[in-house]
Amino acid sequence: MEETIKEYMRTSVITVSSSMDIREAAKVMTESNVGSVIVIEGDKPKGIVTERDIVRAIGKGKGLNDKVDDIMTVSLITxxxxxxxxxxxxxxxxxxxxxxxxxxxxxxxxxxxxxxxxAKALDNIYENSLY
Incomplete structure (x- = not known):
């Protein structure tokens, strides 16, 4: 039986609202020591903002006061x-x-x-297959 996502996912997801500004999102990411935050609307994911998104936005002239909604990836793969x-x-x-x-x-x-x-999951699967 193959192991499922549920066994390895983290349930404490760091989320932000789309109205939050880039500076606030970067602060949340820094304080939470994560590389991305999920933008939610209600209880459903609307987008994702990653460290790369923030760097690209600044490189394209976006300001830290611009909204997360302007830089989030909306073609969300789940x-x-x-x-x-x-x-x-x-x-x-x-x-x-x-x-x-x-x-x-x-x-x-x-x-x-x-x-x-x-990677951890695959390592566990590999380890278990050796025995």
């Missing part, structure tokens, strides 16, 4: 919590991303999985 870990890896490789919001079957945000989490 993965269901009951999907196999290899599905997350496949999505990350295909879309060249390092963080995936995890949703339930109704699209509600349940967690986040990073490439680091996937």
């Amino acid at each position: 993965v269901r919590e009951d999907s196999p870990v290899t599905a997350a890896l496949s999505l990350m490789r295909n879309y060249n991303i390092r963080h995936l919001p995890v949703v339930d079957d109704q699209g509600k945000l349940k967690g986040i999985i990073s490439i680091r989490d996937v």
Whole structure:
């Protein structure tokens, strides 16, 4: 039986609202020691802002007082919590991303999985297959 995303995702997702400014989002990321924040609307993910997004925005002349809504990635790639870990890896490789919001079957945000989490999962799978 293949291990699922739910077993390796982090359920404490750092979220922000789309009306937050870039400076505030960067501060939240720094204080939480994370590389991305999920922009939520209600209980559903609306977008994601990563360290790369902030750097690109500043490089393109955006100000720190501009809103997260202006720089977030809205073509959000998500993965269901009951999907196999290899599905997350496949999505990350295909879309060249390092963080995936995890949703339930109704699209509600349940967690986040990073490439680091996937690597740990695959390492565990590999270790277990040796015995």
